[in-house]
Amino acid sequence: MRIALLGASGFVGRHLAATLQARGDDIVAVSLRDPARAAALTDGCEAVVNLAGASVSERWTPTQRREIERSRTDLPRAYLAALAHVTRRPAQYVSASAVGYYGMSRTATFVESDPPGDDFLARVCVRWEAAADQAAGLGMRVAKIRTGLALGPDGGALAKLLPLFRFGAGGVVASGDQWYSWIHIDDLAGIYLRAIDGYDGALNATAPAPVTNRAFTSALAAALHRPAFIPAPGFAVRLVLGEAACIATEGQRVLPEATLASGYHFKYARLDEALDAIVR
Numbered sequence: 363m364r365i366a367l368l369g370a371s372g373f374v375g376r377h378l379a380a381t382l383q384a385r386g387d388d389i390v391a392v393s394l395r396d397p398a399r400a401a402a403l404t405d406g407c408e409a410v411v412n413l414a415g416a417s418v419s420e421r422w423t424p425t426q427r428r429e430i431e432r433s434r435t436d437l438p439r440a441y442l443a444a445l446a447h448v449t450r451r452p453a454q455y456v457s458a459s460a461v462g463y464y465g466m467s468r469t470a471t472f473v474e475s476d477p478p479g480d481d482f483l484a485r486v487c488v489r490w491e492a493a494a495d496q497a498a499g500l501g502m503r504v505a506k507i508r509t510g511l512a513l514g515p516d517g518g519a520l521a522k523l524l525p526l527f528r529f530g531a532g533g534v535v536a537s538g539d540q541w542y543s544w545i546h547i548d549d550l551a552g553i554y555l556r557a558i559d560g561y562d563g564a565l566n567a568t569a570p571a572p573v574t575n576r577a578f579t580s581a582l583a584a585a586l587h588r589p590a591f592i593p594a595p596g597f598a599v600r601l602v603l604g605e606a607a608c609i610a611t612e613g614q615r616v617l618p619e620a621t622l623a624s625g626y627h628f629k630y631a632r633l634d635e636a637l638d639a640i641v642r
Contacts, residue, residue: 369413373517401444514547538576
């Protein structure tokens with residue numbers, strides 16, 4: 363299969379490209395910075411995956427907020443508008459999204475059929491997915507991958523955590539009671555493959571067993587055989603990240619109900635197994 367991959371140079375993009383190439387797919391790496399050129403390069407592809415988007419893990423200054431939204435809404439809309447003029451359009455459009463769609467909660471459990479939240483990230487995700495839905499008007503199937511905390515050895519959530527924990531400087535963040543809906547990068551790539559091969563709708567890319575930050579901290583310390591007794595108070599995290607701190611200090615418990623119903627089988631359903639594989 364010939365697949366256009368927007369955002370191929372990022373953490374998820376690199377792993378997904380390697381997974382696709384391993385099964386014999388032909389990858390066309392495309393930049394979304396020029397939507398018209400991106401649409402032209404997509405001509406003749408059978409599927410397109412859009413992973414592009416500005417980082418949400420930096421302080422949300424007014425400029426960063428605008429870029430977070432622009433990269434997830436304006437640019438995909440412009441790309442799809444240009445794709446309307448392409449003769450050989452893909453049959454499948456797969457867009458990244460995030461579990462931020464559901465909003466933050468320490469008590470609720472969310473599945474794909476639940477409504478969105480109403481904080482900044484939730485509103486961004488709603489508009490992000492609405493932009494992706496424009497592809498349906500071009501006769502394409504549309505899948506949206508609501509990704510949780512992606513774990514891998516070379517990027518994602520562990521990029522900053524692994525050096526700290528290896529040094530013995532890791533610890534619980536804020537209260538430690540907030541939920542982390544995590545996923546191993548291999549399973550994230552696998553869910554994208556499931557969507558690429560023909561899925562219409564939203565899929566939660568989270569492992570079936572989310573954990574609290576306290577449990578996550580203990581599991582990572584155990585995998586590295588290091589102590590983890592230096593806490594990160596909530597006010598300190600907020601001092602560094604501002605509003606963006608809610609990702610680390612609040613979280614949400616998300617289950618992959620539709621993902622499991624689609625027939626996907628997780629390679630790493632338990633956090634200890636995932637972390638052991640990453641550390642090795």
